[in-house]
Amino acid sequence: MPRRSYDQYCAVARALDAVGERWSLLIVRELLGGPRRYTDLHADLPGVSTDILATRLKQLEGEGLVERRRLERPANATVYELTPRGAELRPVVEALAHWGGPDLGEPRPTDAVREHWYTTTA
Amino acid sequence: MPRRSYDQYCAVARALDAVGERWSLLIVRELLGGPRRYTDLHADLPGVSTDILATRLKQLEGEGLVERRRLERPANATVYELTPRGAELRPVVEALAHWGGPDLGEPRPTDAVREHWYTTTA
């Protein structure tokens, strides 16, 4: 179990308690684009290990931010998708994307690419 | 040194690389209220250990988000304050505060207290 728990009486701290761990917000960002399978999440998040991905998905599910849904035939797969509460994190991800976007990168993207980022990550 | 570094080409990942570590955003939240001394930060962030606080402040300083400034007499203290770039994190902290605020807490605050949170954390 994650030993986090900063300070229960601060709104920011409570938010970080829920999604402040490594990879959590990046998983949310992926899911903001729609439901995804475990394997696809693993492929789209370079560097995340399978155990951490499984752990984070369970945590997010336990917090009511993500739901596990099994697709029937012919797809026959398990997908993860955001709950309404999880989707409310969109402004947080957008704010981070905006802050980390244009002014930080070394390999400066073109305006076209940057536009792509904003529309896909936000 | 922190071995983070998710994926350099994603804006959200780059943002989290800078401020995604434990306590970083809470320190920023404190400094959004104005310059603070080390000891006051330590007192206002219940649970942070002194070594982590010192480490995070150096990291944030190294990233150009926080500046260390020595006050002369009679105060004769060292204060930390946000750079303009660091202050640009305000929307991120606001989004987190808004998300973590009204709908999550168990010891539901009164509206007056909640108002206090928004104005002081945002």
Next chain:
DNA sequence: GTAGTGACTTGGAAAGTCCAACCTATTGGC
């Protein structure tokens, strides 16, 4: 000179993360 801040540093234990390998089911040929 001794007591008390302020601003850290250090050492060791605990917790979290990474990596590679393994496991169980289901599907799809042949």
Next chain:
DNA sequence: GCCAATAGGTTGGACTTTCCAAGTCACTAC
């Protein structure tokens, strides 16, 4: 039925980060 592939994980061990308590060093007040 048999073999390989894919999906969705679990497990063990090394490595890294965080926690906690204690100690350091500079300065001021008395």
